[in-house]
Amino acid sequence: MNHHASTPAWQRLSLSEVARTLALEPDVVERLTPVAGPDGPRLSVPDHETADRLLARLNTEPEDRATTLAARPDPDDDPELCWLLDRSARLLISRLGRRPPGNPAWAALPGGPVARHLYVWVFLTVLPYVRDHHADLGLNDDESWASLGALGSALASDRRVNGRPGLDATWGLPMTFSGTGFRLGRLAYERQPRHTETGHPVLRPGESALNTHIPGNSGPLTPAACDASFDRALELARGFPEQVAGFGCHSWLMDDQLAGYLPAGSNIIRFQRRFTAVNDRMRADWAPILHVFGRRFDGPVVPPALLDELPQRTSLERAVVGHLRDGGHWYNQTGWFRRLP
Missing domain, CATH: 3.40.630.120 (Aminopeptidase)
Structure with missing residues (x-):
C-alpha cells in the first residue's frame, strides 16, 4: 500500500514551501520550526455545527460567526493554510501552561477572508485541550468560558476598528489559547x-x-x-x-x-x-x-x-x-x- 499517496497533499507540505507561498515573516517561521515535522497529535478541526455552537459559547457576535464559518479553510483550495492551521494548533498544545516561544504577537495573515479567519479556526481546534488545562489549574467552568470568550471580543473589536471581518495582529489570544492567560x-x-x-x-x-x-x-x-x-x-x-x-x-x-x-x-x-x-x-x-x-x-x-x-x-x-x-x-x-x- 502506498501510504504517501493516501496522505492528503497539505500534510506533505514542508515549512519552507508554506512560508514561501504565504510569504510568512521570519519570526513566524522560527515560531513554527519546532512543530514543522510530520510527528504530532492528529487534530480535528471542528465541523460546521460544532464550530457554530462553540463560537456562540465564546460570545462571538452573529456577524463574526457567519464570516468565520464561511471562511473555513479547504484542504484542496487552501493547502498551505490547512498546514499552517495544523502546526499552529500543535504549537499551542505543546506549550500548554507556558508562553509560546519567540515573539508572542501573531500578526494578521495577508490575504482574503480565509487567511484573516485562520487563527480563529486554530483557536477552535485547540479549545478542548485548553478547557482540560483550565480544569487542571482549578478554574471553574464559568471562569474557563469567560477566559476563552476573549476570542469573541477580539473579533468584534477588530471588525469595528478595521472595517473588515477577521483577526488583526494579536498577542493576547495565543496566550489565552495556550492556557497562559485567563480571566477572573x-x-x-x-x-x-x-x-x-x-x-x-x-x-x-x-x-x-x-x-x-x-x-x-x-x-x-x-x-x-x-x-x-x-x-x-x-x-x-x-x-x-x-x-x-x-x-x-x-x-x-x-x-x-x-x-x-x-x-x-x-x-x-x-x-x-x-x-x-x-x-x-x-x-x-x-x-x-x-x-x-x-x-x-x-x-x-x-x-x-x-x-x-x-x-x-x-x-x-x-x-x-x-x-x-x-x-x-x-x-x-x-x-x-x-x-x-
Whole structure:
C-alpha cells in the first residue's frame, strides 16, 4: 500500500514551501520550526455545527460567526493554510501552561477572508485541550468560558476598528489559547516565568508575578471587583509551580499623568495606586485612542482631524483628547505590587 499517496497533499507540505507561498515573516517561521515535522497529535478541526455552537459559547457576535464559518479553510483550495492551521494548533498544545516561544504577537495573515479567519479556526481546534488545562489549574467552568470568550471580543473589536471581518495582529489570544492567560471576574492575568535578577521593584530571584490586564467594556473598575479578582488569582496561584509573589501591570491606564485629570476617588486612579510605578514609560498615544474610542491612526502623531471627531462625554474622554490637543503624549507604564498567596 502506498501510504504517501493516501496522505492528503497539505500534510506533505514542508515549512519552507508554506512560508514561501504565504510569504510568512521570519519570526513566524522560527515560531513554527519546532512543530514543522510530520510527528504530532492528529487534530480535528471542528465541523460546521460544532464550530457554530462553540463560537456562540465564546460570545462571538452573529456577524463574526457567519464570516468565520464561511471562511473555513479547504484542504484542496487552501493547502498551505490547512498546514499552517495544523502546526499552529500543535504549537499551542505543546506549550500548554507556558508562553509560546519567540515573539508572542501573531500578526494578521495577508490575504482574503480565509487567511484573516485562520487563527480563529486554530483557536477552535485547540479549545478542548485548553478547557482540560483550565480544569487542571482549578478554574471553574464559568471562569474557563469567560477566559476563552476573549476570542469573541477580539473579533468584534477588530471588525469595528478595521472595517473588515477577521483577526488583526494579536498577542493576547495565543496566550489565552495556550492556557497562559485567563480571566477572573473583572480582570485578566497572564502567567510569567520566574524572575532571575536582583533589583526588581517587588520580586526576589526565583519569584514570579501575574501580569494584569484590564478588559474593556466589562463594567466599572471598582475596588471591590478588583479585590475579588486579585483574591481569586492568588487562590489559583497556590497550585502553580512558580512562586507568585505579586502582580504587575503594563498599560496606558498606569500613566501617572492621568492623576492630573481624573478625581482622586475615580476607579482608575484607585486602581493605579495599588501599584508602585517604575520609570519605563513608552510613548503610546495609540493606546487610549484605540481602547477608549475604538479608533486607529497611521503615523506617530494623532491627526487633529481625528481628535475633532472623538466624543467628549466622560472625564476620561475629555482627558485623553485635551492632553493630546495641548501637545502632550500618553505613555504605557509598568506598576508592581507585592502580595503573596
